[in-house]
Amino acid sequence: MAEPGIYTRFRSAGLFAAVLAVGLPNCGAQAPARAQGASVADTSALAATARTFLSTLNDRQRADALFPFDHPERTRWVYVPERRTGIPLQAMDAGQRAAAFEFLGTGLSERGTGLARGVIELEGILRDLEGGSPWGLQRDPELYHLSLFTGPGGPYPWGWSFEGHHLSVNVTDLGPHGQIVAPLFMGAAPARVPSGPRQGTRLLAAEEDLAFELLHMLDPAQTARATIAAQTFGEILTRSVPVVGPMAFAGLPAADMTAAQQRQLRRLLELYAGRMADSAASRQLQRIEQAGFERLHFAWAGAHQPREPHYYRIHGPTVLVEYDNTQDNANHIHTVWRDLENDFGGDLLRRHYARQPHRE
Known part of the structure; x- marks a missing residue:
């Protein structure tokens, strides 16, 4: 660098x-x-x-x-x-x-x-x-x-x-x-601290637990649709690219979930949005609703039980959430929220420049 x-x-x-x-x-x-x-x-x-x-x-x-x-x-x-x-x-x-x-x-x-x-x-x-x-x-x-x-x-x-x-x-x-x-x-x-004064600490416990709860709420046919790979990909797929390119929807759409399963998906999505300041989170969730909550897809890869490598994502027209826990014998979590329209300002920034004159 x-x-x-x-x-x-x-x-x-x-x-x-x-x-x-x-x-x-x-x-x-x-x-x-x-x-x-x-x-x-x-x-x-x-x-x-x-x-x-x-x-x-x-x-x-x-x-x-x-x-x-x-x-x-x-x-x-x-x-x-x-x-x-x-x-x-x-x-x-x-x-x-x-x-x-x-x-x-x-x-x-x-x-x-x-x-x-x-x-x-x-x-x-x-x-x-x-x-x-x-x-x-x-x-x-x-x-x-x-x-x-x-x-x-x-x-x-x-x-x-x-x-x-x-x-x-x-x-x-x-x-x-x-x-x-x-x-x-x-x-x-470590995702779970193995020893020392903070032994047992799980910083991202909710991100893991809520997702497993949702997975285990699915019936066998839904589980088969949600599971996109028997093994994880070893990392979040988007890595740290500045702009996420086109990605096909995969997994189980929210439209084909029961009301209880949809509520659990909302809980998981709101957990990630809730990392942001309230105003930013509210706008993100509003845009997801406007684009159609039912269009969100929940996709899973890897093991269906904790402490073994697993991956999931929530993917919709405006948002991509990725979670991976593969490295270090499934004790190493990566999570990311991507705004598919407005990362780093994105479309909103382009519209701002189009409407507002700026000095060179």
């Missing part, structure tokens, strides 16, 4: 002032409560939290944290251990970290923020379990990076990401159109 400094960056105090005044909406310096709606006031509140975080940074830290909106890093996301751009937690003092997690809470719900903290905690547990092995030496709960992306043509659009091993939160703020929180990746390794 390229060194962080090779692209044009916001490095001078004058440019930083311009970012505060123009690149993000002018909305005051006080940290707001969590945003809950899609109004201009709510999106301004999100920007206020960003400005509050930026105000805690020195010039060098701001240079590391800020990028132009069209920077290639905005749509590059990965969930494996590797070098990243942005400002890492290890470069922040206690106050800056608190402001960074307050900022994270504008894109994630309380549960989502708790999961993000849990992913970071698991990184330290994984380091202890793997010891001095080559993999263990790469585990570092301090290497989670925050990046902000600001545009030159007005307050919107802007965006940010918070990313490290097994965590990638990508947010695009489109003002009155609200924010898109996608792609949103969370993983857990």
Whole structure:
């Protein structure tokens, strides 16, 4: 990966002032409560939290944290251990970290923020379990990076990401159109902590348990339709591509489920949407309903019992949720929410540019 400094960056105090005044909406310096709606006031509140975080940074830290909106890093996301751009937690003092997690809470719900903290905690547990092995030496709960992306043509659009091993939160703020929180990746390794003070901890237990409950609610004919492969694929199929390409629907459609099975599918879908801030989750679920809940497909691969490799996905016209638990003897979970129309802003961003003139 390229060194962080090779692209044009916001490095001078004058440019930083311009970012505060123009690149993000002018909305005051006080940290707001969590945003809950899609109004201009709510999106301004999100920007206020960003400005509050930026105000805690020195010039060098701001240079590391800020990028132009069209920077290639905005749509590059990965969930494996590797070098990243942005400002890492290890470069922040206690106050800056608190402001960074307050900022994270504008894109994630309380549960989502708790999961993000849990992913970071698991990184330290994984380091202890793997010891001095080559993999263990790469585990570092301090290497989670925050990046902000600001545009030159007005307050919107802007965006940010918070990313490290097994965590990638990508947010695009489109003002009155609200924010898109996608792609949103969370993983857990170990999925079940095998030893130590946190023995037995399962960070993503609900994501596994609710899915098995749904699978076991199906009758034999439905189970046969839902099962798309006897073995898993070893990973989520979409990996970390910026845009998900066309994918055929497979598995059991919600239209062919009973009312009780559909309710369970909703519970599972809402569990994933509930990682986002309330306003973003509500819009996602509304779009799924408008596109037709009955068009969602539930697909399964691998074992039909826990602690053996298994995979599932929920796929509809607007959404793709993937879950895989294959690696490390089925003790290593990857999950992702993809907005098939609006990852990184997508169609909404294109419409915004078409309607709003922007300076070069």
